[in-house]
Structure formats: structure tokens, C-alpha cells
Amino acid sequence: MASHFFAYLNRLRWIKRWGLKRNVVEENVMEHSWQVATIAHALALIKNRFFNGQVNAEQVAVLGLYHDVSEVITGDMPTPIKYHSPTITQAYKAVEAEAEREILSYLPAKLQTDYQHLLLHEHANPEHTELVKYADMISAYLKCQAELDAGNKEFQSASRQIEKRIRNTEAPELHYFMEHFVTSYQLTIDELLSSHDRDLHQTQQSSHCQRN
Numbered sequence: 001m002a003s004h005f006f007a008y009l010n011r012l013r014w015i016k017r018w019g020l021k022r023n024v025v026e027e028n029v030m031e032h033s034w035q036v037a038t039i040a041h042a043l044a045l046i047k048n049r050f051f052n053g054q055v056n057a058e059q060v061a062v063l064g065l066y067h068d069v070s071e072v073i074t075g076d077m078p079t080p081i082k083y084h085s086p087t088i089t090q091a092y093k094a095v096e097a098e099a100e101r102e103i104l105s106y107l108p109a110k111l112q113t114d115y116q117h118l119l120l121h122e123h124a125n126p127e128h129t130e131l132v133k134y135a136d137m138i139s140a141y142l143k144c145q146a147e148l149d150a151g152n153k154e155f156q157s158a159s160r161q162i163e164k165r166i167r168n169t170e171a172p173e174l175h176y177f178m179e180h181f182v183t184s185y186q187l188t189i190d191e192l193l194s195s196h197d198r199d200l201h202q203t204q205q206s207s208h209c210q211r212n
Contacts, residue, residue, distance in 0.1 A: 005106040008072050015071050018143070020078045021158075024150040027143060029068050029076060035142075037064030039177065040135035047131070047173040060128045066118040067132050070099035097121070134174045137166055142185050149186060 012030040041061035047053030068076075074095055082092050097120075104112055104119045117123045144159035166178065184192065 003106055003108055005103070008103060008106060009069065011072050012069070015076055017076045018078070019076060020080065021147075021154040022152065023154075024147055024152045029071050032139060033065050033068055035139050036067060036132060036135045037061045039138050040064035040132045042181070043131045043134055043173045043177060044128075046176050050176060051172045053173070055127055055131065059125070060131050063118055063124060063128050064132045064135055067136070069103055069119060070096045073099040073102060130171075131173070134169065134171055137162060137169070138174070138177060138182070141166060142182070145186060 012033065013028050015029040017027045017029060017032055038061070041057050041064070044053070044055045044057035044060040047055060048057065071077075074092075077092055081088065083089055100120050104116060107115055117125065121129070141159070141162045144155040144162060147155040148159060166174065
């Protein structure tokens with residue numbers, strides 16, 4: 001019997017994010033999920049290497065890939081609406097959980113156990129979920145900065161709110177990523193290449209001085 005599971009996942013590319021705002025560059029759930037997965041993977045490694053963590057970075061990355069899968073059924077619910085009131089939040093979480101169970105059911109029965117910790121929030125590792133949440137915040141921050149750099153004032157308020165959430169989050173791996181990686185996202189390809197050439201030249205000069 002044919003399974004529709006991956007056909008549903010493939011449709012994440014058509015689910016647009018930030019639906020309440022005018023976007024200079026539209027973002028879909030599929031590309032967002034990839035970005036969250038790569039950032040979450042980095043956060044896990046940073047946590048392990050610098051802050052005595054013991055998390056499985058590969059499992060965190062995969063969880064990041066699947067973290068918004070329910071939106072292929074529900075669509076993207078803008079944050080201001082999702083958290084507008086406790087009643088709306090509770091109702092949305094119930095719809096989200098039902099969508100997660102439905103998507104899981106599209107898999108062959110023998111594979112469902114392997115996927116339930118990725119698709120059902122209630123079965124996910126809490127520490128992994130937390131890192132994905134941080135990556136989600138960073139992704140949203142990057143989106144806001146990209147829109148602001150393009151002159152789109154629609155994202156001013158969202159940018160301030162997300163930046164405040166990040167500042168108030170006590171997670172050293174999150175702040176490490178913000179300090180060491182986020183600035184480069186604002187550079188053009190020419191600026192990135194120029195910076196690389198400059199850094200390479202400085203490294204070669206330093207190496208030459210050490211030899212002499």
C-alpha cells in the first residue's frame with residue numbers, strides 16, 4: 001500500500017511563513033526547517049564543546065528538520081495570533097497535536113515508532129526540543145534583520161520582541177552563536193569573499209613572521 005508521508009513533507013515548500021506581514025523575500029517552511037536544523041545542530045555542538053553538554057547533535061538536527069511538519073496541514077499560524085490569548089493557544093496546540101498524529105499515521109506501521117519522537121512533541125527529548133526552540137528564535141531574528149536591511153519596516157516590532165527574548169534567555173550556547181556567527185549573515189557575497197581574502201592574507205603574514 002502506498003504511503004503519502006513524504007509527499008506531504010514535500011508540500012512544506014508551499015507553506016509560506018510570516019503571513020501577516022509584507023515580505024520583501026518570502027520564506028517557506030521547508031527552507032526555514034533546514035535553517036533551524038543547521039543552527040540547532042551547531043547549538044548542540046557548542047553546548048557540548050564549551051558548556052559541558054552531552055546532547056546528541058545529529059538527533060537535534062533531525063528534530064529541527066521535522067519541527068514544523070504539522071504545518072503542512074495547519075498552515076503557518078503567525079505568532080501574534082497563536083499567543084493572542086490562552087484560549088487560542090490551547091486550541092492551536094490541540095489542532096497541532098492532532099495534525100502531528102495524522103501525519104505520523106501516513107507512515108507504514110512498522111516505521112511509526114521510529115518517527116514518533118520526531119513528529120509528536122510529547123515524545124521528543126525535552127533537551128533537544130529546547131535547542132530547536134533556540135534555533136527557531138535565531139532563524140526568526142535573522143529573517144527580521146534581512147527584511148529590515150531591505151528597508152522593510154514591517155519587521156521592526158517583531159525584531160525588537162525576538163531580540164528581547166534572546167537577551168532574556170539563559171542559554172550560553174544561544175548567546176555564543178549570536179556573538180560569533182550572526183553578524184556574518186548580513187554580509188553580501190562580495191563582502192564575505194573580501195573578508196576571507198583579508199583573513200587569509202593576515203594568516204599567511206603571521207605564519208611568515210613566525211618562521212622568521
